[in-house]
Amino acid sequence: MSILERVKAKSVDIMSVYRNLQETHLNRARASLRQALSWYGYLRKSGQLSSNPELLGLMKPELEALNATLNKLDSNVIRIAVFGLVSRGKSAVLNALLGDKILQTGPLNGVTQWPRSVRWQPSDKVLVELIDTPGLDEIEGESRADMAREVVHQADLILFVVSGDITRTEYQALLQLRRSQKPLILVFNKIDLYPDTDQGAIYQNLQQLGAGHPEAKPLLPDEIVMVAAEPAAMEVRVEWPDGRVTYEWETPPQQVDELKEIILNILNREGRSLLALNALIQARDAEAAIAQKTIDLREKEAEEIIWQFTKYKALAVMLNPIAFLDILGGTVADLALIRALARLYGLPMTSYEAGKILKTILFSSGGLLLGELGSSLLLGLGKSTAAITSGDNPSNITAFASSAIAQAGIAGYGAYSVGKAAQVYLEKGCTWGQLGASSVIQEILSQVDQNTILYRLRQELNIKY
Numbered sequence: 206m207s208i209l210e211r212v213k214a215k216s217v218d219i220m221s222v223y224r225n226l227q228e229t230h231l232n233r234a235r236a237s238l239r240q241a242l243s244w245y246g247y248l249r250k251s252g253q254l255s256s257n258p259e260l261l262g263l264m265k266p267e268l269e270a271l272n273a274t275l276n277k278l279d280s281n282v283i284r285i286a287v288f289g290l291v292s293r294g295k296s297a298v299l300n301a302l303l304g305d306k307i308l309q310t311g312p313l314n315g316v317t318q319w320p321r322s323v324r325w326q327p328s329d330k331v332l333v334e335l336i337d338t339p340g341l342d343e344i345e346g347e348s349r350a351d352m353a354r355e356v357v358h359q360a361d362l363i364l365f366v367v368s369g370d371i372t373r374t375e376y377q378a379l380l381q382l383r384r385s386q387k388p389l390i391l392v393f394n395k396i397d398l399y400p401d402t403d404q405g406a407i408y409q410n411l412q413q414l415g416a417g418h419p420e421a422k423p424l425l426p427d428e429i430v431m432v433a434a435e436p437a438a439m440e441v442r443v444e445w446p447d448g449r450v451t452y453e454w455e456t457p458p459q460q461v462d463e464l465k466e467i468i469l470n471i472l473n474r475e476g477r478s479l480l481a482l483n484a485l486i487q488a489r490d491a492e493a494a495i496a497q498k499t500i501d502l503r504e505k506e507a508e509e510i511i512w513q514f515t516k517y518k519a520l521a522v523m524l525n526p527i528a529f530l531d532i533l534g535g536t537v538a539d540l541a542l543i544r545a546l547a548r549l550y551g552l553p554m555t556s557y558e559a560g561k562i563l564k565t566i567l568f569s570s571g572g573l574l575l576g577e578l579g580s581s582l583l584l585g586l587g588k589s590t591a592a593i594t595s596g597d598n599p600s601n602i603t604a605f606a607s608s609a610i611a612q613a614g615i616a617g618y619g620a621y622s623v624g625k626a627a628q629v630y631l632e633k634g635c636t637w638g639q640l641g642a643s644s645v646i647q648e649i650l651s652q653v654d655q656n657t658i659l660y661r662l663r664q665e666l667n668i669k670y
């Protein structure tokens with residue numbers, strides 16, 4: 206095989222690795238969404254929800270969002286939205302990508318008043334929906350800015366368009382997008398207005414954007430692109446050989462090839478992974494919202510359940526004379542409490558997950574609950590000895606009683622903290638279980654290649670693998 210052939214074979218190899226990985230990510234996302242939907246569907250059928258029309262009504266928008274997200278995954282269309290302040294050239298950038306003046310542009314602020322999407326097929330395998338949005342600082346009021354934010358929330362990749370100095374609003378929007386795990390490219394438009402000598406400095410400033418902020422890291426070279434989407438005509442001085450001087454209007458060339466290439470690279474390498482990630486983020490948010498609504502609705506009943514279990518556990522531990530059994534009994538009670546709360550909330554929960562939550566709670570609340578285990582063991586042993594040797598000796602019975610009461614108090618407090626902690630945990634939604642949205646997001650981010658935009662997101666979030 207010649208070197209050229211080998212290089213070719215290798216790059217075909219790499220492309221097929223990327224393709225397989227993206228396919229896996231899509232499949233995992235689909236499985237996760239189906240699991241969530243089937244769970245809520247099960248609740249409805251099993252009567253838990255239909256007997257509770259209030260809750261069903263509350264959950265409806267989120268269930269619809271989950272369904273829409275799943276449909277979107279199946280359609281395989283990647284959504285790219287522009288975002289930025291008015292008149293930065295958002296519509297012009299999309300026109301430049303499309304190679305046609307489809308969207309209206311103009312010098313006045315607020316030319317684009319509604320989100321509008323246009324199909325774009327940059328290569329035969331990739332289908333893209335380009336979405337134009339109104340400016341973030343639209344004077345007509347908040348509603349248009351809200352519209353833009355809503356679109357961005359649903360997009361898989363953002364082109365954040367700036368031109369000239371970055372304003373505070375732009376800076377804050379940028380940080381917020383980063384925080385919400387949105388992949389983005391910073392597009393510096395109207396570069397034709399700057400002489401070549403300034404462009405290097407602009408680039409460096411952009412790269413350092415947010416570097417002063419503890420959460421933000423400098424942007425990577427691939428994440429900043431300079432473009433001239435709709436360069437303005439300039440008056441140029443022409444000196445003729447015969448000494449005549451005339452002035453003519455000339456339009457500098459459009460500069461958009463680099464942006465196009467970067468987008469195409471991203472789409473080929475990780476387009477469908479971005480689709481999967483975005484669907485999972487939507488699912489996670491929807492499920493968290495469902496959990497929050499349910500928990501608010503059931504606050505009183507939950508308090509009652511927690512107290513009942515606290516009393517029950519204290520009593521069970523106190524009356525049980527055998528050291529190991531009371532610890533076991535206590536743990537079983539904690540698990541049952543977590544499951545009872547989950548059942549009350551109608552949240553997906555298997556005993557495997559309940560066990561995992563209990564473990565998390567034990568470790569996260571550190572000393573206190575581990576202390577409960579430790580002292581249970583000590584006091585429990587004392588109690589067992591007292592029980593064995595008690596006979597008719599009243600002092601032994603007192604020993605049994607006092608260690609039993611001490612232990613019951615600790616156990617009761619433990620159950621109460623477990624209950625409260627479980628409530629907090631459940632509030633976050635059950636997205637951390639097997640195939641849960643959060644788990645799959647983490648799984649996808651852990652598998653991405655170094656030169657991808659997703660890898661960069663993972664760095665930003667400081668996830669360690």
Ligand SMILES: Nc1nc2c(ncn2[C@@H]2O[C@H](COP(=O)(O)OP(=O)(O)OP(=O)(O)O)[C@@H](O)[C@H]2O)c(=O)[nH]1
Nearest residue numbers: 292293294295296297310311312315316317434435
């Ligand atoms: N010099 C120069 N002007 C540009 C460039 N791109 C766009 N413009 C001009 O900037 C103005 C605004 O462009 P639009 O594309 O309408 O901007 P927008 O961000 O969509 O604005 P809104 O829809 O109002 O939020 C227009 O007059 C464009 O001609 C560019 O690359 N260079």
Ligand SMILES: [Mg+2]
Nearest residue numbers: 295296316317
């Ligand atoms: Mg516009």
